[in-house]
Amino acid sequence: MPELPEVETVKNVLQPRLVGKKIVGVDINNGAVIADAASEFVERLNGQAFSDIERRGKFLIFRFASGDGLVVHLRMTGCLTLQSAQSPTEKHTHVAIKFDGGDELRYSDVRRFGKLSYVESGALEELDGVRRLGVEPFDVTVEYLKSKICRSKKPIKSLLMEQGIIAGIGNIYSDEILFAAKINPRRAGASLSDGELLRLCKAIPEQLAYYIEKNKVSFEEYAESNGKSYRNTPYLRVYGKANMPCPHCGAPLIGDRIGGRSYVYCPNCQK
DNA sequence: GTCGATGTTATCAA
DNA sequence: TTTGATAACATCGA
Numbered sequence: 666m667p668e669l670p671e672v673e674t675v676k677n678v679l680q681p682r683l684v685g686k687k688i689v690g691v692d693i694n695n696g697a698v699i700a701d702a703a704s705e706f707v708e709r710l711n712g713q714a715f716s717d718i719e720r721r722g723k724f725l726i727f728r729f730a731s732g733d734g735l736v737v738h739l740r741m742t743g744c745l746t747l748q749s750a751q752s753p754t755e756k757h758t759h760v761a762i763k764f765d766g767g768d769e770l771r772y773s774d775v776r777r778f779g780k781l782s783y784v785e786s787g788a789l790e791e792l793d794g795v796r797r798l799g800v801e802p803f804d805v806t807v808e809y810l811k812s813k814i815c816r817s818k819k820p821i822k823s824l825l826m827e828q829g830i831i832a833g834i835g836n837i838y839s840d841e842i843l844f845a846a847k848i849n850p851r852r853a854g855a856s857l858s859d860g861e862l863l864r865l866c867k868a869i870p871e872q873l874a875y876y877i878e879k880n881k882v883s884f885e886e887y888a889e890s891n892g893k894s895y896r897n898t899p900y901l902r903v904y905g906k907a908n909m910p911c912p913h914c915g916a917p918l919i920g921d922r923i924g925g926r927s928y929v930y931c932p933n934c935q936k
Numbered sequence: 937g938t939c940g941a942t943g944t945t946a947t948c949a950a
Numbered sequence: 951t952t953t954g955a956t957a958a959c960a961t962c963g964a
Contacts, residue, residue, distance in 0.1 A: 667943065667944095668943060668944095671943080723944080738944080738945090739943095739944090740943090740944045740945075741942070741943065741944055741945095742942090742943085742944095743944095776942090776944095778944060778945080779944090793946095794945085794946095826944095828944095828945080835943060835944070836942095836943060836944085837943055838943095895943095904943090927941080927942090
C-alpha cells in the first residue's frame, strides 16, 4: 500500500504515543514477516523502550533507548496500529508488541510481503535495502538527479521508482510527479533537457510534501480505520484515472504499462 | 471457477 | 546494461 507520504503518516501518528513505551511481551502469529528467527526476535524486543521513530524512504525505523532498533517495511499491504489489547484483532495480524499500559502495537499484512527486522545498535544503516537507498526526495538537487539519470535509457517513471536513486517514490507518486512536471513517463532519462530536469527536481519534493499534508489524520481516525485511513487519494490527479479528463486540459487520460506497472498520463500535457 | 490486477522489491534470464 | 518475467501472497472484481 504505502509510499513515502503514507509511511510518513504512520510515523507521525505513532510517534507521540509510542515514545517511552516499554515492551513487556511479543505475540507472533505468523513468523513469515519476521526477518530472523521468531524466538530470537521476541527475546531481543522484550524489555526494550521506544525512544524515537524515523522514516527513511519507505522504511520505518523504531529506535530503542538501548540503541538497537526495529526496522519495518510495509511493502504492499503491511499496516501498523496501536490499539488496546482488548480490541478485536484483524484476520491478518501477524505480530503484536505488548506494552505495560495494556495496549499493543500490531502488525497486520494481508499479503505478507512486509518485513520486520531487529537490528543491533550501529548496524541500522547496514540493513539490506536501507543501505542501498538513494537520497530523500527533499534533498534532491538538479546535479544529483542529472548524474543519476543522464546516461540511462530507462523510462523516467522507472528511474523515479528506483529506491537507490531517490528513496520513497512508488507507482502512485511517480505518476503524480511526472504529471506535475509535464513529462511523459516513457521518456528516457538521458533524453530530459535541463529545463525538464529542473521541473522534475521541483515537482518531486513539492508533490510529496503536498500529499503528506493532505494525508494528515488524527490518531483516533487512524486507529478507527485500522491504519488504513489514507486521506490523500481524493487529491490524486492522474493515478487510477485512465480515460477520465485531464484536470489541466480536459483531454482523456491514457492508461498504459511500463515494466509490468500500470501508469496514467495526459498525452497532451506530458510530452 | 478463472483471469487479471493491486500502492513493493529481490532475483534471474534473455 | 536493461528489460521483462517471476516469485513472495491474498483479495477483489469482471
